Amino acid sequence: MIEIRGVRKSFGGTTVLDGVDLDIPRRNVVTVIGPSGSGKSTLLRILDFLEHADAGTIDFGDGAVDLTSTKSADIRKVRSKIGFVFQNYNLFLNKTALQNVAEGLIYAKGVKADEAKRIAREQLDRVGLADFADRYPSTLSGGQQQRVGIARAVALNPELLVLDEPTSALDPEMVNGVLEVIRQLGSDGMTMLMVTHEMRFAREASDKVVFVEGGSVVEQGSPERIFEHPEQERTREFLSSSNNVLIVPAAGSAGASS
Amino acid sequence: MDARVWGIVIDSFTKLIIPGLTVTIPLTLVSFAIGLLLAIVTALVRVAKVPVASQIAWLYVWVFRGTPLLVQLFVIFFGLPSIGVTIPALPSAVIAFSLNVGAYAAETLRGAILAVPRGQLEAGEAVNMPYVTIMRRIILPQAFRSAFPALFNTFIGLVKDTSLAANITVVEMFMAAQRVVAVYYEPLALYIEVGLIYLLFCTVLTWLQGYCERQLAKHF
Numbered sequence: 001m002i003e004i005r006g007v008r009k010s011f012g013g014t015t016v017l018d019g020v021d022l023d024i025p026r027r028n029v030v031t032v033i034g035p036s037g038s039g040k041s042t043l044l045r046i047l048d049f050l051e052h053a054d055a056g057t058i059d060f061g062d063g064a065v066d067l068t069s070t071k072s073a074d075i076r077k078v079r080s081k082i083g084f085v086f087q088n089y090n091l092f093l094n095k096t097a098l099q100n101v102a103e104g105l106i107y108a109k110g111v112k113a114d115e116a117k118r119i120a121r122e123q124l125d126r127v128g129l130a131d132f133a134d135r136y137p138s139t140l141s142g143g144q145q146q147r148v149g150i151a152r153a154v155a156l157n158p159e160l161l162v163l164d165e166p167t168s169a170l171d172p173e174m175v176n177g178v179l180e181v182i183r184q185l186g187s188d189g190m191t192m193l194m195v196t197h198e199m200r201f202a203r204e205a206s207d208k209v210v211f212v213e214g215g216s217v218v219e220q221g222s223p224e225r226i227f228e229h230p231e232q233e234r235t236r237e238f239l240s241s242s243n244n245v246l247i248v249p250a251a252g253s254a255g256a257s258s
Numbered sequence: 259m260d261a262r263v264w265g266i267v268i269d270s271f272t273k274l275i276i277p278g279l280t281v282t283i284p285l286t287l288v289s290f291a292i293g294l295l296l297a298i299v300t301a302l303v304r305v306a307k308v309p310v311a312s313q314i315a316w317l318y319v320w321v322f323r324g325t326p327l328l329v330q331l332f333v334i335f336f337g338l339p340s341i342g343v344t345i346p347a348l349p350s351a352v353i354a355f356s357l358n359v360g361a362y363a364a365e366t367l368r369g370a371i372l373a374v375p376r377g378q379l380e381a382g383e384a385v386n387m388p389y390v391t392i393m394r395r396i397i398l399p400q401a402f403r404s405a406f407p408a409l410f411n412t413f414i415g416l417v418k419d420t421s422l423a424a425n426i427t428v429v430e431m432f433m434a435a436q437r438v439v440a441v442y443y444e445p446l447a448l449y450i451e452v453g454l455i456y457l458l459f460c461t462v463l464t465w466l467q468g469y470c471e472r473q474l475a476k477h478f
Contacts, residue, residue, distance in 0.1 A: 050380050076386055084384035090377035094399045094478045104385030107395060136478040156385060 001025055002160055002191065007056030007067060009042055009215075016042050018215040020056075024160065024193055029186040031202040032195045033226075034212035035238060040195040041087070043212070044164045047193075048084045049075045060159055080108075083153030085163040089145040091137040091152070097124060097144075098133040101152045109156065123151040127181050143174030147181055154185065161185065163194040167201075179205075199242060203227050211235045263447050270438045274452055278431040278459065281348075285420050285430060289352050290413050293359030300364035302393060305371050315364070322361035328422050330354045335426040351423040355416060362412050370405035371397055403474050410467045414460050421456075431455065 004022040008015075016039040024030050032040045045051045046067055047058055053067035060081050065074050091100050101120035105111040111119070124130050127147035137145050146166055153161055166182065167175045179198065183205045186192060196202055202209055202223065209226040211219045211234075219232045230236045259267075300315045322330065335350040345353065374397050382392030402409075421432035429437075435452035439445050 048384055050383060079384065079386040082384075086377060086381065086384075088377055090375075090381035090384075092378065092381060092396050094396065094403075103395065104387060107391045108386040108388075138478060152385065 001061065003057075003059040003064075004047065005057045005059070005064070007043060007046060008054045009039070009046060009051065010054060016215050017046070017053075017056075020212070020215070020217055022193075022210065022217070024191060025207070026191050027189045028207040029190075029192045029194065029205055030208045030210060031206040032193070032210045032212055033197075033199065033202055033238075034218075035242075038212050039215045040212055041164050044084075044162050044193065044195055047162060048079060048082050050084070080156075081159040083156055083158035083161045085146070085149050085153050085161065085166050087165040088169050089137070089142070089149045091140075091145050091148055093137055096134050096136055097129060097140065097148045097151075100137070100148055101155045104152065104156050119155055120151070123155045124148070126154075127151045128177075141174060142170045143177050146170065146174075146178045150178070150181055150185070154190070159191060161190050161192045163192060163196075165195050165197065168197055197242070199227075199239075211238065213238065259447065263444055266442045266444050267447050267451050270435075270442075270448060270451065273438055274431055274434050274455055277429055277434040278455055281428065281430040282417065282420050283459070285348070285351060285355070285423065285428070286413070286417050289355035289420075290359055290416055292352070292356035293416075294363055294409070296356060296360030297363035297367050298398070300360060301367035301371060302398075304364070304368055306389070306393075318357075319361045319364055322357050323365070327354065327358050327419060328425060330358060331422060331426050347423070347427045350426055351420070351428050355420065355423075358419075359412055359416055363409055366405050366408045366412065367401060370401035370408075373404060374400045400478075403478075406471065406474060407467070410463075410470075414463050414467075417459055417463065418456055 002024040004020065007017050007020040009017040020043055034040055042051060046053045046056065056067040057064040058067060058078060065078050069075065092103060095103060098117065098120050101123050102116040105116035105119060106113055121130065121133060124133055127150055129144060129147055132140060132144060140148065163182065167178050170178060179201050186205055206223050208220060209223050210217055211226060213234055219226060219230060219235045226235065227239065230239060300318060303311045303315045331351065331354045334345060334354050335347060338345060378396055378400065379392060382396050420430055423430050424433035424436065431452060435448055439448045442448070
C-alpha cells in the first residue's frame, strides 16, 4: 500500500488541495476524476515534487517522506519510485525516442549505456513503437509521443506510475492506442495513479475511483460503486454533467471490463 | 582610379590578408571560444540563481555590456600597468574581447535557456536526473540551438571589432592597413580594400552559419 496523507496546497490565497488522503493498493489502478480546477493535477505533481506541497506525506511502506521537503535526498528518493507521464508528453526534444527512454536509465539510475538501450528497445516494443526508435519527437504524432512518454516512465521500473491526464492533449483517434497501452500495463500489475477525463476508461480499467472536488476527496470506491451507486450528491451531479451515458449501466461494458 | 593606385591596391593585398589570416581570425576565434565558455558559466549561474556567484555574474554583465569595448581595451593595456599589472598587447586584446563577448553571449544564452519549455526540466526531474545533468544533456543543447543565430551574430561582430585592437598596438589587419597607407598615402583605396577583406571574411562566415544551421536542423 502506498499511503498519501494530508496533502495541502494553496496558490496565493486560493486553496487548491485541502488535506487529501489517498491509499493506493499495490498492483491497483486508481483513477482520480473530478471537475477542472479541482486540484487533481496539482496533487499528482506534488507527489513527484514537481510542485511543493504546503503539507503532506507519502509513504511507500518504508517510512513517510514529507512532501514539503526541500532536501535533495528526500526528493530523489521519492522520484526514484515514481514514473511520471505528462499531459503534454514532455519528451526530451533533442533526443530520439530511444534516447528519451534510455536517458533516465543512464543518467539517473547509472545503468550502462548498452544495457539501457536494450531496455529502451524492449520498452518501445512494448508500446508498439519499436520501428520509431530513431525518430525525434517532432516527427512523431501526439499518440506516439505519449506512448514514448509511458515507455520512458515504465523503463525506470517505478513502484508507482503516475499519469496526469495522459490522453487529454490527444486527437480523438489517438486516444484509444494510448489507453490500450495503459490498460495493458494495469493488467501486467503496474501500480498506477491516473487523473483522467475518460470516464469510460476509468470505469472499465480502474480498481478504484476517487472523486475529487474543491481540493478534497468527496467519495471513493470501486468503479461500480462510484459510477452506478454514488452516495454523494456532488458525485452524482458531476457524473451526470460530465457524461449522462455513463450513469446508465451499459450491458456491453461490464463484459469488456476486467 | 589610375594604374598606379591599382598597382598599390594589388601589391598591398598580401600585406593585408596575411595579418588578417594570422592575427584577426585567430584573435577572433580564441576570444570567441573563451567568451562562449564564460557566457555558459555566467548564464547557468544566473539561471540557477546560485547565491553570490549569481550577483557576481550580474555585475560582470552589467559592467562589460555597459562600457565601450575601446575603453575596456585601454583599461587593460594602458591602465593596468600603473598598478603593476603589465599584459602584452595581444593577450590584452584577447582578455578584453573575451570578457566583452562573454557578457553579450551570456545574456543571449540566458534568454535561450529560459525559453526552453519548463516541461523539459520537469521531465528531467521526473526521471530523477540531477539538475546539472538535466542542464547539460537536455536544456543547454536546446538553448544553444535556438541561440545559435544570435551567437553567430556576436561572432561576426567580433571579427570587425578586433580592428579596435589596432589602438593598443596589436598588428592585426586594420593596423596593417594603416601602415600601408602611411607608406603610399592612398587612404581611400586602401581603407576600402581592407573593408572589403572584412566583408569577404564575414561573407564566408555567413555561408558557414547557413551550413551550420542546416546541419542543426537535421537533428531534433
